[in-house]
Structures are given as C-alpha cells and as structure tokens.
Amino acid sequence: MALTFAKIDQTVLDTLRPAPKSYWLMVLLVFAGLLAGAACWAYQILTGLGVAGMNNPVHWGTYLINFVFWVGIAHSGTLISAILHLFRAGWRNPIARAAETMTVFAVCTAGLFPFIHLGRVWMVYYMLPFPNQRTLWPNFQSPLMFDVVAISTYLTVSSLFWYTGMLPDLAIIRDRAEGVRKKIFTVLSLGWTGEHEQWRHYVRIYLFFAALATPLVISVHSVVSWDFALGVVPGWHTTIFAPYFVAGAIHSGLAMVLTLMIPLRKIFHYEEIITIRVLEQVAKTIIFTGLIVAYAYGTEFFIAWYSHNDVEIEVFLWRAYGHYAVGFWIMVGCNTVAPLLFFFKKIRTSIKWLFVISIVVNIGMWFERFVIIITSVGRDFLPHAWGVYAPTLVEFGIMIGSFCLFFFLYLLFVKHLPSVSMTEMKETLEKGGSHGG
Amino acid sequence: MADDRYLMGLFIEENGAVDAVGALGESSFRIEKVFSPVPSHRLADALKVKKSWVGLFTLFGGVFGFFAGFLLAIFTASRWDLIVSGKPVISLIPFLIVGFEFTILFAVFGNIIGFLFLTDLPRSDWRRHYDERLSGRYYGVLAACPAGREQELEALLERQGADVRRMDRDDPPERAAARPEQAHP
Amino acid sequence: MTEDHAIDRAGKSRGARTAVTVFLVLTAGGLAAFIAGVLGPHPERAWQAYLINFLLWTGLASGGVLFSAIMQATGARWSGRMAGIAEAFSAFFPVSFILFLILFLGQSYLFPWLHEDLHGKEAWLNVPFLFTRDAAALLVLYGVGFRYLYNSLQLRFGGASAGGRRFREGLQRRWAGRRIDEAAVRRRATFWGLLYCFCFVLVMSLIGYDLVMAADPHWISTLFGAYSFVKAIYLGLGGLIITASVLYLKNGPDSGLTKDHFHDVGKLFFAFCLVWGDFFYAQLVVIWYGNISEETAYVIERTMLAPWNRAAWAVLLICFVAPFLILINKKIKTVPPAMIVLCAVVVLGMYLEHMLLLAPAISRSPANIPIGILDLFVFLGFFGLMAASLMTFMTQFPEVARLRKREAN
Secondary structure (H helix, E strand, C coil): CCCCHHHHHHHHHHCCCCCCHHHHHHHHHHHHHHHHHHHHHHHHHHHCHHHCCCCCCCCCCHHHHHHHHHHHHHHHHHHHHHHHHHCCCHHHHHHHHHHHHHHHHHHHHHHHHHHHHHCCHHHHHHHCCCCCCCCCCCCCCCHHHHHHHHHHHHHHHHHHHHHHHHHHHHHHHHHHCCHHHHHHHHHHCCCCCCEHHHHHHHHHHHHHHHHHHHHHHHHHHHHHHHHHHCCCCCCCCCCCHHHHHHHHHHHHHHHHHHHHHHHHHHHCCCCCCCCHHHHHHHHHHHHHHHHHHHHHHHHHHHHHHHHCCHHHHHHHHHHHHCCCHHHHHHHHHHHHHHHHHHHCHHHHCCHHHHHHHHHHHHHHHHHHHHHHHHHHHHCCCCHHHCCCCCCCHHHHHHHHHHHHHHHHHHHHHHHHCCCCCHHHHHHHHHHHCCCCC | CCCCEEEEEEECCHHHHHHHHHHHHHCCCEEEEEECCCCCHHHHHHHCCCCCCHHHHHHHHHHHHHHHHHHHHHHHHHHCCCCECCECCCCHHHHHHHHHHHHHHHHHHHHHHHHHHHHCCCCCCCCCCCCHHHHCCCEEEEEEECCCCHHHHHHHHHHCCCEEEECCCCCCHHHHHCCCCCCCC | CHHHHCCCCCCCCHHHHHHHHHHHHHHHHHHHHHHHHHHCCCHHHHHHHHHHHHHHHHHHHHHHHHHHHHHHHHCCCCCHHHHHHHHHHHHHHHHHHHHHHHHHHHHHHHCHHHHCCCCCHHHCCCHHHHHHHHHHHHHHHHHHHHHHHHHHHHHHHCCCCCCCCHHHHHHHHHHHHHCCCHHHHHHHHHHHHHHHHHHHHHHHHHHHHHHHHHHCCCCCCCCHHHHHHHHHHHHHHHHHHHHHHHHHHHHHHHHCCCHHHHHHHHHHHHHHHHHHHHHHHHHHHHHHHHCCHHHHHHHHHHHCCCCHHHHHHHHHHHHHHHHHHHHCCCHHHHCHHHHHHHHHHHHHHHHHHHHHHHHHHHCCCCCCCCCCHHHHHHHHHHHHHHHHHHHHHHHHCHHHCCCCCCCCC
16 A cells, blocks of 8 residues: 555554553553662762772773763664755655654763763762852863763754654644643644745755754764773774764664664554665665774774784783673674675565664674773783773663663653654655655 | 735645646735645745745854854863863864864754744744644645635635635634544543 | 767767877876986985875775765666766776886885884785785776676666777677676676775775875874775765866766756765865874874874974865865855866865875975975876876767767766
C-alpha cells in the first residue's frame, strides 16, 4: 500500500493513543533503574568520590567513559538531521525526528557526568563566569572549560533545532486533540498555522540550523577529544584524536539509531515509513565510519612505532597484550570487524542482524573509550607510577542509572510526541509526485 | 476593508491551490493568506514573494557571538593573569574554540529570534480564519471580497476544485460538527 | 564556435591543437628551468620545487578522480556531467607515476634523513624500501583508478561512436566484447569506485608520511596522513571547478553544466575549505598546547619564525579565511570566472603550504622565503603537463566537454 499524507498522519497519530499496561510497566522498570542510579549518586555525594574506583594513577574512569559515550551517541542524531539535510539525502526523513530526540536526551545524559565526576557537585559554580567577591574567573584556556562551552552550546542548539523541527507536527496534533491535550499542544505549537509566510521563513531557518549544527557537531566532539589530546599523556597526546573521535561518535550513534529504530518500527507499525532501505543506508554508513575508526587505530600504532618513543610504544603494546587486552580486542573486533559484515546485502537487510550488530558496535565503542582512557593513564611515563583500575559497584549503579535515564526519557517521548516527522515524510512524498487523497 | 468577507478554499491537490492563486491574482479579489501542510515551491513561485531575510538575524548573531566569545575569554584571562603551563595569558589559539562555539550559539539565537519576529509567533489569534484540515493534507487559499460578492468568489474558487468554507465571524454550528480525524485524548 | 568542430584525423580541433602546443611549450620551459636549477649552485631549490609540484598536481589529479568515484559509490545523480569532467584528471596518472620515479634522482636533496642518525627508523626510512612501497602504492592507486574508469566510462560512453579516435576505439571494442549488461557494469563501477576511495585514503596518507612528514624525520603527527589526503580532495575540487568553469565559458550550455552543478560543487569546495582548516587547527592546537619540544620545534619554525611566518599567515588567509568569507555568499559559486580566480588562488596558496612544510627541511634556514623565477617556471611546467593530459582525455572523449545533440545529464 502506497503512502499518502493521510496514512502518514494516521500512522504517527496512532502511536500517540493511550498506552497499554506493558508500556507503563516498562517505564516503571526503567524509572526504578534511574532511581537506583540516583541513589548511588546520592551515596557518592554524601560519602565522597572515594566510593568510585578512581585513584592514582587512573583518575578518570567510567564517569569520563560514559560522558564521551553519550556525547558520541548524540552526534549521529545531528548528523542525520542536519548533515544529511544539507546533502539532500531523502533516506534521512523517516528517522530524523527519532534521531534528533536521541541527540537531545543523550546530551542531557552526558551532561550529568561532569557533575557526577565533581564529587562535590555544588562546586560547579567555579566554572561559571560571573563576577564574585573573590574576583575569581574561570580559565578559558582549560579544555574542561572548552567542554562547558561546547556541551552547553550543543545542548541548547540541539534542543532548539529539535523543537523547531517539531513545530508543524505539534500543530497537526493540536488540531486533532481534545481537552487538556489540545490546550497543551496549542501552547507548544505557538500558534503555527502553516501559512505561506511562516513556511517562507521556516524553510530558511531550518537550512541555517542544519548549516550551523554541522560544524557544531564536528567541533563539540573535537573539543571532547581535546580533553585528552591536549595533555601530554602517551596514547592521548596525538593530533588524530579530533577527527577520530568524531568518526567514532558517529559510528556509535548510528548503531544506537538502529538499536532504537528497530523495536520502534515494529511496535509502532512504522514498517512502511522506516523501510528496510532506510535501515540499510544506516548500515552502509556504519561501514564507512567503521573504516575510518580502523584507519585511526592503524595510524596510531604505525606512528607509535615510527616515533621510536619508548613511552608511546609501551602504551600501545600494553593495550594489545597487557592487563586490559580483552577490552582492547573487544574494541577492535566490535568496531572494525563486525561492521564489515554489512558488506553482505543479506546481512544488512536482515532486521535480526542489523539489531545484533548495532548492539555489538555500541559495546565496542564503549570499550574503545575504556581502552583509551584507562590504559593511557595507567601506563604513562614512570614505571613505578603504573597502576590499574576497576569500576566499583557505585560506578556501575550510576552507569545503569544513566542508561535508564536515557531510555526513560525516550520512552516518554515516543508515546507523547510524534516520533516520526509527519511533515518531512509528506515532503518526501511531495517530491516523489502526488500525495493521493 | 472592515466589511470584507473571507472565504477559504481548501484543495486536496497542490495544483488546484496554485491555479487558484493564479486565478485570484487576475481577479479583483485579494489573497489574504495561503496555507499548506508542507512547504511548497510552486506556491512560492505563484505568489512571487521575495526571499526571507531572516538570515540577517542569524548573521548578526554569529558575528556578535564571535566577538563575545573572544572577549569573554580574553577578559577572564586578563582578570586572573597568572601564567599557567607556560602559555601566554592571552592566547588566540585556545580562545578560538570559545569564539567558535559562541559564534554558533548566538547565530542560532539570532536564527530563532529572527524567525519569531518575522513570523509573529507565538500567536493567540491563530484560530481566526483557520481550518484544522490545513495541517493534515489540505492546501488552503484564504481570499477576501467586499460584502455582497461572496457568491462570485465562491464560484471562482469552486471552479478550481476547492471545497469552500465561509470564514464569517460567527462560525456556523454545522461547520463545527464537520471535524477531521481525531487524535484520541 | 562551429569552426572548432572541424576535427582532424587525430581527433583534435584547431583550437585544441594550439592549446596543446602552448602547454607543451610550458612543459619544456619548466623542464629547462628545472635542469638549469639542478645544475646551478642550489640544486636543492630545484628539487624542492619539483617535489612540491609533484605532490600538488598528483594530489589534485587523484582528488579530482575521487569526486567521480564518490559520486558513483554513493549513487548520486546530480553530478553526472561534473563527474565526467572529473574523470579527465586520470590522464595525469601515468605522468604522475613517471614524475615520481624521477624523484629517485634527487634523493640526496629531497630526503634530509639520509644524512641523519635515525635511531632505528632506518627500517622504514631507507631509499629502496621507500621507493618500492611508494611506487607500488601509486601503481595500485592508479591501477584501481583505471579499472574504475574502465567501468565508469563504459557506463557513460558505452554505446556512442568513437569518431575515429584510436584509443577510444580500442576501448569500445573491448567493452563491446564484454557482453555484460548495464546493471552489472554499474555494480562493478561502484565496487571499483569504492576501492579507489579506499586506496586513495591509504596511498595519499602514505605519500604524505613518506615524502612530507619524513622530511623532518624526528617530527610526528598522527593526523598528517589524513591531512594530506584532505588537501588532495580540496585541491581536486578546486581543479575540477576550474576545469568545469573553463569548459562552461568555452561551450556555454552545450557543456551540459547548469547553475545547480556549480552551486553544488562550490558548496563541496567550501565544505573542504572548512575541513582543511579544521585538520590544520587540530594539529596546531594539540602541538601548541602540549608544548613538547620534539613536536613544537617543527611548528615554531614554520609559523612563528622568520621568514616562514609570513608564508604561514599567507597560507591561512589564502586557503581558509578568503574562501570562507567569499563562499558564504551563495551567488558567487555560480559565477564561473570568479570561481576560476578563487580556486586558482587557493591552488597557489596550497603551493605555498606545501612549500611551508617542506622548504625549512630541504632548503635549511634561508634568509628569505626561497621562492622565485625557478619555482614559477617549474610550476608552469607541471601545469602544462596537467593541462595537456586533460586535453588528451577530452580529445578521446569530447562528450565530456561538449554534449552530443541528444544528450542530457
């Protein structure tokens, strides 16, 4: 059955019907996990950062790993909604809304981790530039301050982009809702009526949003990578980090897109909108980003040898054969080898394989951050200062809590806001010809 | 003008709306507004509107942000001018990052402000001369005519294939009953 | 204009023959200047000019062909005519390979590491291994490129008549003999196009590490390989825009090029201006911030000390600031003469950039920036070679430059 404007509206509006009990059960479950994580965090605030595993020499652990992980996931949402809009790639339209939402919630989740890592959370005011009687100002030369600026900019811009993109859809819901819902969506849709005058400006600003979000994406994860690269730690101080991290971020984010889209399209009957072809395009892009990541791994090892720098060589050998070798080989296998399976059409058009490989890639990317952060700091210049690190239960609790937070927000979103952009889907149809009745 | 009557022609096909715009342009009736569920190039061409200059807001925001970012970083560094890690107190290489991020941030603010300003959103009077089918799949042409010529205008619109609705001040009760597909509460 | 259609038996029109003559004269002039330089008091200056031009024009040619490969691999449909022009750069591949082999003769000037204690790096930096691997790499790249073109050109010109052009006739006989359907050719073109992209990344990185970064053998930058191929793509797009603009100015709408083509390629050029700037900054900020003397010496000499700092600022302005500010404007991308000037200036800026990276190592602390008449002649010589190569390709495949009567994108 061909898609029409009416069918698109109906399919998406149907997802906003009152939810079955199973949905609320899942929300409750995820919320429980979120509370458990919050409890761990509260315990940490009351007891001290020592309850986490960070110590000498490894002073950055899962809090940084998760921070980078979630920021990375956020990036491919912007890639899909902004960069692919600039390239006029039509396959982005069915998944753009869900991907942008993933971005916003992932940045929210990521943004918690610098706070968590502070220990004494209230001290964050040191990082804000406001006049105070101690005449203290933050030092903007610090990469951590770059992070503050970059992540807050990214959160603000992504949220505004996400909201602006939703405006026409919010009007659609407003016009078909009743009662309290109608009032809420009336406020949310700002009085949008789809007049030509509004569209005229809307199309321009959407293009500008896409054009601005693209360099933003690249700069934000470059800034995050510079948290590591601007130091002198071996294995961190390397010029390739910026594009390497950006490619890795998009890699993990695309995998998360698949992880989210596949159950979503099944449960919400989006099969005709989020077609196999769309998922296949995501899979092909994952091959591309996986190859970039492989190039980066190879280059780092080659240059480590080429540099004939004993410290550098030691770190890289330890990564492959040392205490954390398992993590290293998981990283290499999951990130660079597994996506190659997508070269086979049978695999990249099979829902089961797409889902499995997407999870594998996400695990691999988590381990990449683990390997990069832990092994470099654990094995730097002075042998007597070498050490290892293991996350504690509190850290695991907080990590599980962060995953639960993300899925909690996402679950709430899919049932109360349109998870597919009806307007953009209609535009796709319009470009392809008539839209039927 | 205060005596004008407004009629909305609703079209399922974009072509009908485009033709209606053309026909109205040649008549003595005034086109008040044109609606569409998706942005339409053909309607834009038919209406011959100039390009939106919302980009100027974006540009000013970006330029402002560029200098604001650098100035903030330079100001804070000069207030607390200890030499850290052997780097100059005021150094453009790291400050470029702050300047860049602020450029994007304020360009986006300019974008939003320009958009809200030029489209006059948020609006509370959106219900006036609006039909809820327009957000779904109908294109709409709202035309105005002096009192007494409604029949003529209605005929013109119907000739283009419109489903015509009179947007009088008092919305007749039978219209209120003909609502499109509901979203469930 | 119709007089130019008078094609002689070799397939060239009168105007084309004049052009080729001019280009060959330029090449001869470049060769003469180069030989004079090598035999003169500063042979390293001549070899430096040679190497810079080799890298510049090889990058431009490979990057140009990459455009076609990417468009094929991604299934893009807007770019047909542009991709056809991009494929013309492949004619430079054999020239580039021979030019590479000639580098062997200048090894004592071009490889400063020959005279240094490499503390173990000799396993990688030794003349036999370096030349073998780089020659093999270029052979692979160009081989894959030609294999890609074999399929892509068949898609483009498979059924058309060869019009008496010998090379093309040979090709078309082979295509006819293949007897495979269009879908299969398309699949092969996509496969080889993807492989070309893959090889391009690896080979351009290798060339960058071996011929540029190794000039200062104690300095490293992991991003340098990627930086090298990004430069090549930036240059390739610039070369493509110049060629397309020239063809448009010569043939008008008959070239098959529209405003949209120029707009889109102009946007790509703008994008790669940003990517180049980003990759440049990514190296700069990491090295500056870490402040490790093994790394900073290289950067300090080139960006902060005389005489190179002036060149560094010039490169930044010409290759980043100017294109960025100019190309933000949408309209200028569709004005071919303006784009010719802009892209040509960027190519010159990139020449300066290559010089900035190589000259401090090869020319060793001169009082002034070592650029002069010799460099101009050698540059024009290489330009002549490139232009002659392009003309040769377009002689065999004139539809690239000018549509046949019934063709469209």
